[in-house]
Amino acid sequence: MRNVAFITLLISAMAFTALGQEHRAPRQPKSAEEIAKIRTDELTESLGLSKEQQKEVYALNLERAEKIKAAREDRTARGAKMREEMKADRERLNQILTEEQREILKQQQADRAEKFKARQEAKKDGKFRGSRSRNN
Incomplete structure (x- = not known):
C-alpha cells in the first residue's frame, strides 16, 4: 500500500513538473516609448508624481530607453561583424595549412x-x- 501511494505521488510530481515547463513563445520587444510609459506609470504610482513630474520623468525614461536600445543594436551589429571577420580569418588559415x-x-x-x-x-x-x- 505504501509503495502504491509513493509511486502515485512520484508520478504526480513528475506530471506537475512537466506541465510547469511549458515553452512560451518569445516575447516581442517593447518600443522605447512603451518602456518609458511603463516606467513612468510605475514611478507615478509608487511616488505620487505630479503631471509636470510625469512629463519630465517620461522624457528621461524615453531618453534612457532609446540609449539602451541603440546600445543593444550596436552590440548585435558588432557581434555580426566579428563573426564575419572570424569566418574570413578561418578561411585564410585553411588556405595556408x-x-x-x-x-x-x-x-x-x-x-x-x-x-x-x-x-x-x-x-x-x-x-x-x-x-x-x-x-x-
Whole structure:
C-alpha cells in the first residue's frame, strides 16, 4: 500500500513538473516609448508624481530607453561583424595549412568544444568552481 501511494505521488510530481515547463513563445520587444510609459506609470504610482513630474520623468525614461536600445543594436551589429571577420580569418588559415594540419586543428577545436561543454554541464550541476581554489 505504501509503495502504491509513493509511486502515485512520484508520478504526480513528475506530471506537475512537466506541465510547469511549458515553452512560451518569445516575447516581442517593447518600443522605447512603451518602456518609458511603463516606467513612468510605475514611478507615478509608487511616488505620487505630479503631471509636470510625469512629463519630465517620461522624457528621461524615453531618453534612457532609446540609449539602451541603440546600445543593444550596436552590440548585435558588432557581434555580426566579428563573426564575419572570424569566418574570413578561418578561411585564410585553411588556405595556408596543409590538409593534415587542417585535420589536426579540427580535432583540437572539437576537443576544446567538448571540454567547454563538460565545464558548462558541471557548472549547471554546481560541481565546477574553476581552476582556482579558495585556500590559495
